[in-house]
Amino acid sequence: MKPIGQSVKLGLIVCQYCGRWIDEVETEKVTVLYGCCREETCSNGSRQGEAEND
Numbered sequence: 001m002k003p004i005g006q007s008v009k010l011g012l013i014v015c016q017y018c019g020r021w022i023d024e025v026e027t028e029k030v031t032v033l034y035g036c037c038r039e040e041t042c043s044n045g046s047r048q049g050e051a052e053n054d
C-alpha cells in the first residue's frame with residue numbers, strides 16, 4: 001500500500017547571494033524562497049552589489 005497524499009516538498013530555499021540551494025520546505029505549490037547560506041561572503045551580506053535600493 002502506498003500512502004496517499006504523501007507530502008511533497010515544492011518549496012525551495014536558495015541563497016539570494018550565490019544561488020546555492022539551502023533547504024526545502026513543504027508548500028502547496030512550487031515556490032522559491034530566498035535566504036542566505038552559511039558562506040561568509042553571503043552571511044556578511046557584504047557581497048558585491050550592496051545596493052540597498054528597494
Ligand SMILES: [Zn+2]
Binds near residue numbers: 017
Ligand atoms: Zn550564498
